[in-house]
Amino acid sequence: MKLDYSSVDRSPRSARRIVLAASVCVVGLAILVSRESIAKRDLSTPSFSEDVAIAEAVAYEQAIQSAVSDPLVVPEASEWSSVRIEPGETLSTVFETEGLDTAQWMSILELGPDARQLKRIKAGDTLEIRKSGDDLLELRYELDDLRTLHVERVGDHFEANTLTADLARSTRTITGTIDSSLFIAGQKAGLPVRMVMELAELFRYDIDFALDLRDGDRFTVVMEELYKDGVKLRDGDMLAAEFVNQGKVHRAVRFKDGEGRSAFYTPDGQSLRKAFFRTPLDVVRVSSPFNLRRRHPILNTIRAHKGVDYAASSGTPIKATGDGKVAFIGNKGGYGRVVILQHGQQYETLYAHMSRFRAGMKAGAKVKQGQVIGYVGASGLATAPHLHYEFRVNGVHKNPVNIVMPRANPIARAQLPKFQSQIVPLIAQIESARAPRVAQAPAAILPAISAATP
Ligand SMILES: [Zn+2]
Numbered sequence: 001m002k003l004d005y006s007s008v009d010r011s012p013r014s015a016r017r018i019v020l021a022a023s024v025c026v027v028g029l030a031i032l033v034s035r036e037s038i039a040k041r042d043l044s045t046p047s048f049s050e051d052v053a054i055a056e057a058v059a060y061e062q063a064i065q066s067a068v069s070d071p072l073v074v075p076e077a078s079e080w081s082s083v084r085i086e087p088g089e090t091l092s093t094v095f096e097t098e099g100l101d102t103a104q105w106m107s108i109l110e111l112g113p114d115a116r117q118l119k120r121i122k123a124g125d126t127l128e129i130r131k132s133g134d135d136l137l138e139l140r141y142e143l144d145d146l147r148t149l150h151v152e153r154v155g156d157h158f159e160a161n162t163l164t165a166d167l168a169r170s171t172r173t174i175t176g177t178i179d180s181s182l183f184i185a186g187q188k189a190g191l192p193v194r195m196v197m198e199l200a201e202l203f204r205y206d207i208d209f210a211l212d213l214r215d216g217d218r219f220t221v222v223m224e225e226l227y228k229d230g231v232k233l234r235d236g237d238m239l240a241a242e243f244v245n246q247g248k249v250h251r252a253v254r255f256k257d258g259e260g261r262s263a264f265y266t267p268d269g270q271s272l273r274k275a276f277f278r279t280p281l282d283v284v285r286v287s288s289p290f291n292l293r294r295r296h297p298i299l300n301t302i303r304a305h306k307g308v309d310y311a312a313s314s315g316t317p318i319k320a321t322g323d324g325k326v327a328f329i330g331n332k333g334g335y336g337r338v339v340i341l342q343h344g345q346q347y348e349t350l351y352a353h354m355s356r357f358r359a360g361m362k363a364g365a366k367v368k369q370g371q372v373i374g375y376v377g378a379s380g381l382a383t384a385p386h387l388h389y390e391f392r393v394n395g396v397h398k399n400p401v402n403i404v405m406p407r408a409n410p411i412a413r414a415q416l417p418k419f420q421s422q423i424v425p426l427i428a429q430i431e432s433a434r435a436p437r438v439a440q441a442p443a444a445i446l447p448a449i450s451a452a453t454p
Pocket of ligand 1: 305307389
């Protein structure tokens with residue numbers, strides 16, 4: 001048998017090089033890898049070269065283990081200790097129970113606004129302290145997820161710094177198919193509830209989630225996840241979304257404009273926002289569609305139904321579908337309690353059968369799109385609580401369900417090149433979600449793992 005030292009030697013040496021550059025968690029993985037290779041070799045007939053390999057691997061593993069434990073060695077004096085705050089405790093009582101000079105906590109509180117947060121420590125908080133006798137040497141306190149207050153003795157006084165953790169950002173793609181409701185499909189796919197709402201809000205100008213949703217409709221969301229020290233801290237923002245409704249593809253991408261305002265746009269730079277919402281209610285089912293020849297349920301005569309009836313329980317908030325002002329508010333025959341909004345010169349919207357108006361609404365008042373103007377009821381000619389909604393263009397009734405709505409502001413021309421380059425990876429991520437699903441690891445963590453893989 002030929003001894004081939006060079007091949008035996010190669011992998012540990014190159015692995016060592018990686019260890020030098022990589023972090024502790026990567027080293028941990030390398031240990032697993034080397035253990036596995038030892039186990040594999042044990043299965044075959046032992047030979048001299050394999051003995052050498054095993055001996056090398058063992059020595060290598062020991063070297064790594066001592067390297068791993070090195071950073072964990074704590075100086076003998078002045079160890080850090082954790083103090084968990086009990087109910088009723090304050091900084092001064094902590095100093096007392098820890099046997100620290102109580103004069104010191106007062107000077108610490110004078111070190112600035114972040115240090116003053118120590119006044120508000122509460123049960124369950126943790127203080128990390130390092131002391132020498134009755135002298136405090138260092139103190140650490142997590143102000144929030146990202147910021148840690150660090151107080152340190154320098155000579156005869158204390159200094160305070162606030163350390164901000166570096167957040168690693170990675171993206172995650174979630175995709176789902178509608179089989180009952182958007183909400184349930186979102187839950188099944190693992191989409192955070194907040195994002196389900198955002199998704200519905202995003203496309204509410206293009207899709208009437210009460211009327212248009214069909215089984216088999218699909219959504220894809222690209223969202224950001226924030227990691228601190230390799231551990232997921234929380235979900236970030238939605239970056240892009242796609243909704244395929246009855247075969248029609250709707251897409252939205254987030255973009256921060258020159259003034260730092262974030263908004264969603266279509267991939268060609270149009271605003272997703274339109275002058276009008278499709279519906280004045282958030283959760284709706286349509287009980288009577290727009291129909292110019294309809295038998296009226298109470299009058300039993302053929303009367304055009306020049307609006308859309310949305311069945312909803314009494315008290316459901318009704319939202320202004322566009323910016324405008326109150327042209328009429330009050331009682332009006334069969335409409336019952338009704339609000340008419342004027343939007344510019346051409347458009348009017350009407351909301352009837354309300355149980356009550358929102359407090360403070362009066363004729364001439366300005367309203368913003370999405371602002372609650374009143375609540376669903378059955379006032380006037382109505383058999384059950386519902387919202388009767390009309391949409392008029394130049395005085396002519398239009399079906400709000402299928403009218404083409406004007407879009408709000410597009411991206412400024414000067415911002416378009418930046419926008420177009422930014423959305424390329426997001427669109428690619430949405431499109432890759434259409435391919436067969438592959439287990440997705442957070443992108444920020446991937447490079448570290450692949451560096452340790454021989
Ligand atoms: Zn009606």
